Amino acid sequence: MKPNVTNVIIAGLGGQGVIKASDILAEVALRAGLDVKKAEVHGMSQRGGSVSTDVRFGEEVLSPMVPPGEADFLVVLAASEVEVNRPSLKPGGVLLAPDLVPEGALANRRSLNVALLGALSAHLDVPETLFLDAVRASLPERLHAVNEAAFAAGRAAVAAVRARPA
Amino acid sequence: MNHPERILASGDEAVALAARDAGVALGTGYPGTPSTEILEAFDAAGGKAQWAPNEKVALEVGLGVAFAGARALVTMKHVGLNVAADPLFTAAYTGVDGALVVVSADDPGMASSQNEQDNRRYAVAAGLPALEPSDSQEAYDFTLEAIALSERFKLPVLLRMTTRVCHGKSILQRRPAPPASAPARFRRDIAGRVMIPAYARPAHRRLREKLAAVAEWCETAPLNRVERGDPRLGVVTAGISYLHVREAAPDASVFKLGAVHPLPLARLRAFAESVDRCVVVEEGDPCLFEALRAAGIAVEGRPEPFRFGELNVGRVRRLLAGDASPEPAPPRGKAPELCPACPYHPVYGTLQKLDCIVAGDIGCYSLGVLPPYQAMDTLVDMGAALGVGLGLRHVLPEAEARRVVSVIGDSTFVHSGLTGVAEMVYNPPPTGHVVLVLDNGTTAMTGQQEHPGTGRTLDHEPTGRLSIEGVARAMGVPQVDVLDPVEDPAGFEALLRKRLAETALSLIVARRPCILAAPDIRKWEKAADEKRALGGCAAACLGSAPEPLSPRGGEGQGEGAAQ
Ligand SMILES: Cc1ncc(C[n+]2csc(CCOP(=O)(O)OP(=O)(O)O)c2C)c(N)n1
Numbered sequence A: 001m002k003p004n005v006t007n008v009i010i011a012g013l014g015g016q017g018v019i020k021a022s023d024i025l026a027e028v029a030l031r032a033g034l035d036v037k038k039a040e041v042h043g044m045s046q047r048g049g050s051v052s053t054d055v056r057f058g059e060e061v062l063s064p065m066v067p068p069g070e071a072d073f074l075v076v077l078a079a080s081e082v083e084v085n086r087p088s089l090k091p092g093g094v095l096l097a098p099d100l101v102p103e104g105a106l107a108n109r110r111s112l113n114v115a116l117l118g119a120l121s122a123h124l125d126v127p128e129t130l131f132l133d134a135v136r137a138s139l140p141e142r143l144h145a146v147n148e149a150a151f152a153a154g155r156a157a158v159a160a161v162r163a164r165p166a
Numbered sequence B: 001m002n003h004p005e006r007i008l009a010s011g012d013e014a015v016a017l018a019a020r021d022a023g024v025a026l027g028t029g030y031p032g033t034p035s036t037e038i039l040e041a042f043d044a045a046g047g048k049a050q051w052a053p054n055e056k057v058a059l060e061v062g063l064g065v066a067f068a069g070a071r072a073l074v075t076m077k078h079v080g081l082n083v084a085a086d087p088l089f090t091a092a093y094t095g096v097d098g099a100l101v102v103v104s105a106d107d108p109g110m111a112s113s114q115n116e117q118d119n120r121r122y123a124v125a126a127g128l129p130a131l132e133p134s135d136s137q138e139a140y141d142f143t144l145e146a147i148a149l150s151e152r153f154k155l156p157v158l159l160r161m162t163t164r165v166c167h168g169k170s171i172l173q174r175r176p177a178p179p180a181s182a183p184a185r186f187r188r189d190i191a192g193r194v195m196i197p198a199y200a201r202p203a204h205r206r207l208r209e210k211l212a213a214v215a216e217w218c219e220t221a222p223l224n225r226v227e228r229g230d231p232r233l234g235v236v237t238a239g240i241s242y243l244h245v246r247e248a249a250p251d252a253s254v255f256k257l258g259a260v261h262p263l264p265l266a267r268l269r270a271f272a273e274s275v276d277r278c279v280v281v282e283e284g285d286p287c288l289f290e291a292l293r294a295a296g297i298a299v300e301g302r303p304e305p306f307r308f309g310e311l312n313v314g315r316v317r318r319l320l321a322g323d324a325s326p327e328p329a330p331p332r333g334k335a336p337e338l339c340p341a342c343p344y345h346p347v348y349g350t351l352q353k354l355d356c357i358v359a360g361d362i363g364c365y366s367l368g369v370l371p372p373y374q375a376m377d378t379l380v381d382m383g384a385a386l387g388v389g390l391g392l393r394h395v396l397p398e399a400e401a402r403r404v405v406s407v408i409g410d411s412t413f414v415h416s417g418l419t420g421v422a423e424m425v426y427n428p429p430p431t432g433h434v435v436l437v438l439d440n441g442t443t444a445m446t447g448q449q450e451h452p453g454t455g456r457t458l459d460h461e462p463t464g465r466l467s468i469e470g471v472a473r474a475m476g477v478p479q480v481d482v483l484d485p486v487e488d489p490a491g492f493e494a495l496l497r498k499r500l501a502e503t504a505l506s507l508i509v510a511r512r513p514c515i516l517a518a519p520d521i522r523k524w525e526k527a528a529d530e531k532r533a534l535g536g537c538a539a540a541c542l543g544s545a546p547e548p549l550s551p552r553g554g555e556g557q558g559e560g561a562a563q
């Protein structure tokens, strides 16, 4: 695999906004002028089943699917989905799970997908404004304020972890 | 370039954009994952798109468009091509005047299908060119290419896609629009299009001549290309597998096929001879491998386990290393289940309670097979509920036969349940039979598409409506009932008990909208009512307005839900 490719897997349950989050992330990469590919399996319209999407970006992306065990980041929106997806993370890769964002930090827990994107953004070398632009471009206007707040809460959560004494 | 900007698009969207840019006159198909979004995107981009009752009809409509010299796009999932196979094989003989591109969206790994058949086989069997894109840019480019090929060689062209290419997103740049097709007009060509044996015999010869010309074109076509690398390892590949190969073996020499039928055998032979070891990497059936071997080209295939499921970079690495050791099982996530407020809950509760033998069918309602209900005993193909249920009824001992119910969704019923009803009326089993149509007012499984039974077009405008209960009565089913299983679950149970006990043919429509679709249905129906009231649209002249979606229990003919 090319070392310049960043591999992100976003997972959760149907209805949680997994696909939305991956669309936003792919849009960020596009706006950053990078090559980007996104793979997912979706089909059934019912809710509740496992959903996972792969987003890869960098100078040149080949396969749209993150090779097994090579994810740099694993973003999981449902606690119950952490263990099934953990093997996809590379050794030393970063797990961003729902418990990162404390209960009460979000006005509406439905914006956890964008909050965890905020957390992811704190780990990436991509300007924050690109993320915010992509969030706004992907959501209807009435949801902008709550999602911008969620995004900030996700970034703050990463900052709080970093500030903690090791 | 007209559209130089980079956009992020799925393969499905890419096909739609190309069809739009090429001035496709009509897009038609039947929903099926992963192909459904093509027509929706074509409609959103301003194209004329419509859902057909099933894939066979869609292909025939597309063929008519292409007979008239215009460009047609017909979309379906892989199993849809089984339904459309009959016109496909003979359309290869008749050929076309305009363009006919048939998209077959295959599903290796069965993310959402009942089998993982490899439709490259259809290209060989019917004798049609088939192109296979690897990503969204190619999905766009190959759609344009397929249209051009179809017009040039006067043949339908298959565009074979797979789940990852259909649903994956990657960067795409649109191209300058190709030249427009000539205006549609009728050109009489009786010997070319009326396939009685006398005309079909020469037509078959013409087909083989055209295919030979396509094969010659394939030898130099840029969509088949060689990427020179290390001469010690050569790989022949196509579609999504190409991208896995590039990543798994970055130094290898690669023959990337854009056309998977017919094959550029001369170039492939030269390629295989130019490398020390030549391996074919393909998902699904060993189609390329067998064709190359049959041509006497020395290529290696893959160990049998790689025939199953999708490939990925890790699997391609193992494949190239000849590693057939057991693979780690993929992680098992949580299975989907019926939505908590799905109208099917009371239906499956009753089927379970009455210990019915359920000849089932495909749709959201297939989830009734999972716990807690486990109330489905067979699922084979769309429409099979009818035939399989009747077959069971014909031979089972009476006590068991009386427990058999055919359960089928509304979209599935229109797709291929009607001929099953004809069979039931014509060859009734000794104990009679009970058909249960689950009418949730939409094609829920694939993301809530319209169908003839909803009375709304692909973009939710009012149009003529096929009445399920009306057609059942007209076909001669003596007992037809309509009721709402959510509003009246006790009435539903009582009715089902009664019909199972009788020795008669019965069809029950359990009508209650899908909970996810209901708000939209209300919105569309309101808009439709307003249009009908204005009387402005052509559809207003077509038959009656739809009956209410949730009539009172047992409002059908005869004794209804009773008790
Ligand atoms: C030949 C064929 N075409 C398409 C499909 C995909 N598909 C499966 S079921 C279905 C329709 C489901 O609609 P409906 O019968 O109304 O049931 P619902 O999902 O609404 O419960 C479709 C489009 C298929 N499996 N086979």
Ligand code: SF4
Binding pocket: A045, A046, A047, B337, B338, B339, B341, B342, B343, B344, B364, B365, B440, B444, B445, B514, B515, B516, B517
């Ligand atoms: S999408 Fe509709 S039909 Fe399917 S499970 Fe949910 S409520 Fe039922």
